[in-house]
Amino acid sequence: MPTVDLRAEPLRALNRALHALRPDTNETRWTVVNPDGRHAIAAGLDAPIHVEIDGNAGYYCAGMNKQATVVIGGNAGVGVAENMMSGVVHVRGDASQSAGATAQGGLLLIDGNAGARCGISMKGVDILVKGSIGHMSAFMAQAGTLTVLGDAGEALGDSLYEARLYIRGAVTSLGADCVEKPMGDAHREQLFAKLKEAGLAGEVDPGEFRRYGSARSLYHFHVDNAGAY
């Protein structure tokens, strides 16, 4: 089980070593110590491995992740798991802005709060935030789910496409074309599945959530809607 000390090893060497792993590698569990907020830690992974980061990570930790499970013991900087394709990224602390931006798959689990623009332009990822999320979250979100146990800031889901937003707490305001939608059985099932995936089955009642989605009124530009933007 390799342990890499980022005070002793350059980041470039760590990422190169992780990129060089074959899909059938036996080196499946890695620990990174003294991350000290370095940027792009464990970015671009593409192997079914588990990477534990013992501390705080800077920008773009686990960016473009595929297959790997990356656990950040502390807080994560801007763009954690940006453009993730698959795998799991788990932030035990808080996450900064643009968490899960444009991510296409996998699960981003944030135990604390997430800053502004959480899930911006998300394209299929499942994001679950146990705390609250900041303003302009799910801006232009295209696909996937954003589940929030706490509150959401201003302009949630502005210019939303087909992503589904499940919020348990208060929403300060909705963005353009984002509306509350009825929670049907299929949605409750989906929400339960996401909660279960995050290890929260039985702990959190899906009935406490409200669902938000796109009114789809801005899908085709029309001059009468110009004031909505």
Place this chain on the structure above:
Amino acid sequence: MAETPPRTVPRTSATFTPEVMAEIRRAAATGIYDIRGAGAKRALPHLDDLLFLGASISRYPLEGYRERCGTEVVLGDRFASKPIRLKTPVTIAGMSFGSLSANAKEALGRGASLAGTSTTTGDGGMTPEERGHSQTLVYQYLPSRYGMNPDDLRRADAIEMVIGQGAKPGGGGMLLGQKITERVAGMRCLPPGIDQRSACRHPDWTGPDDLAIKLEELREITDWEKPIYVKVGASRPYYDTALAAKSGADVVVLDGMQGGTAATQDVFIEHVGIPTLAAIRPAVQALQDLGLHRKVQLVVSGGIRSGADVAKVLALGADAVAIGTAALIALGDNDPRWEAEYAALGTTAGAYDDWHEGKDPAGITTQDPELARRLDPVLGGRRLANFLAVMTLEAQTIARACGKSHLHNLEPEDLVALTIEAAAMAQVPLAGTDWIPGKAGL
């Protein structure tokens, strides 16, 4: 018999031209601004306003058909372990599958590969056809991140961080629903048939400090192998070039307002940004001030049409050029052979710019399978390769006449300007004088 008194000749306004009045009527009838493709169409100070001073007694030329004049260029050797090596400094600018047909993208790849140069993806990701037919492919990293994935990032030969384009610096894009077919929608993770908006800002970084960190992430993901370009629309070229270089770019791509777009507002195209001619010297100056000229390469685009344009841009200090609109014309865009169909669309060959509507008679800016079939990608690629060869030969002809054994040896000193505006923008003397407007002591 009484004489008819002289009458005033009917006089049209230079301010309210027929085009202006037609646009006012169109706006009044529809309530929506005009959207179109291509770049600025208004007359602008341009490279035609510059001339080369051929060699004579004070300089001696190279023999046109016998003495070597190099054209090769290396892009991205500042930080990347695998820089791009091209046979000609004329590259193909970023154009998306979605705005262009798959056949058109394939033709661009074929033509560029035959000529030994690179082609570039656009918003919407990389298609297998494009990768397969492009020997050297630059993968654009755009705010929308449509189709962005790490596999294609590693399959690319270089990465281009797109911050803006000359037709609309500060603007995003819109691909109208009629071009969002199942395939295009699938690549962009959107429902088919809806208008697709491309954002004007990146979702996970703002400003030069963040940009440096973002570029570092892309380098880490690709193990520091790929050259990273940063593309900006020309508006404040000195500062944007300096900030791109400071952020760690290997290459800066500078696109003037004549550079084309798939679709945006006409008012944006014609009124935002600066001409290519005005942008080059400040960008070169920025690199020189940083001691990075020729270390960070400068690629200039926006209205490059001929080998003369190539030679002039290189003489002003750039390392390479990129062509977009000219490449589409080489493939067959706006060809008079389709005049009847252009007329049916209410336009004429040479003026067709409703590329966003997807009805292109030439089968280039469309996703309609019937229209797209009109472009043979093999023949189109050959035509583009021919055009690229001509541009390169023309540039060599001029360079030899100026006594240069490589296109990169051309200098501002080889140029004069025909107009005061061009002299001021290009910072070369007005022809027949030693006067550079704005320069004291001459």
